[in-house]
C-alpha cells in the first residue's frame with residue numbers, strides 16, 4: 330500500500346473529508362486523491378459522497394486495508410491470505426532494512442514455535458509478526474517478549490476473555506494455551522539491529538483443528554472481529570515498546586505464573602520451586618529449597634498453586 334493511501338485511511342478513520350481538503354493535506358492533486366479513493370473502493374471500502382465530503386461507511390473484511398484503517402500504532406501492515414510463516418517473511422523484510430511493519434496472515438502452512446516446534450496455524454487465526462528496532466541493548470530484549478504477552482492478554486481482555494500470562498511467552502485460559510510468542514533478533518551487544526515479535530493467537534478456530542492442550546477465542550466465547558483484536562494488540566504493543574519500564578508491572582498484573590509452584594527446564598538445569606517475582610528485563614525468580622534462583626530462559630510448567 331502506498332503512503333498516500335495509508336494517509337488517506339488514517340484521515341478517513343478520523344471522519345469525513347472533502348477532495349480539495351485531502352489534496353491539500355496530503356500534498357497531492359485532486360485527481361490523485363480521487364484515484365486513491367477508487368482504489369479503496371476496489372479494496373472493499375464503501376465510501377459515500379456526503380455534504381462533509383467523502384465518508385467511509387463500511388470497511389472490508391479482515392485484510393491489509395481493513396487492519397490499517399484506524400490503526401493507532403506506527404506500523405504498516407502487509408497481509409497474506411496464506412504464507413509459510415509470518416516470521417520468515419518478517420525476517421526477509423528486516424534484512425532488507427524495513428522496520429515497523431507487521432506481516433499478517435489468515436493461515437500459515439509452516440508456522441513455527443520456539444526451538445523449531447510446529448505451530449498449528451489454520452485459517453481464522455491471528456498470525457502476525459512485527460519488525461521492530463527498539464532502542465534497547467541486546468541484553469534487554471526479553472522485555473519486548475513480555476510486552477507482546479501483555480499486549481496479547483489485553484487484546485483478549487478487550488473481547489471479554491480472561492487470559493493470563495505464563496512465563497515467559499504463553500497466554501493461557503484455564504491452563505490451555507490460547508496464544509504464543511516467538512521473538513527472533515539480530516544485533517550486537519549494545520544495539521539491536523532488528524527484532525521480530527511473532528504472535529500467534531487462536532482466534533476464530535474450532536478446537537479440533539488445534540492441539541489438545543490449546544484453546545481458541547471461538548471456543549471460549551465465540552468468533553471475534555479479528556481486525557479489532559489485532560488493532561488493540563498492536564496499539565498496546567507499540568505503547569509498551571515505547572515505555573519498557575511499564576512492562577514488568579503490567580506483566581505482573583496479568584500473570585498467572587507468580588504464586589505457582591513451577592518447574593522450569595533451562596538449557597542447563599531444571600529448577601523447581603515457587604515463582605515469586607519477575608525482574609527486568611524478563612527473568613523469573615524462583616524460591617527453591619536451596620534459596621532463590623533467577624532464570625532467564627526456559628520452558629515453564631505450572632505444577633500447582635504454591
Ligand code: BT5
Nearest residue numbers: 414416440441442443446448449457509510511527529543
Ligand atoms: C510458541 O512456541 O508458543 C510460539 C508460537 C509463535 C507462533 C507465531 S504465529 C506468527 C509467527 N509466525 C510463526 O511461524 N510463528 C509465530 P512454543 O512455546 O515453543 O510452543 C509450541 C508448542 O505449542 C507446540 O509444541 C505445541 O505443543 C503447542 N501448539 C502448537 N500449535 C499451537 C496452537 N495453535 N495453539 C496452542 N498451542 C499450540
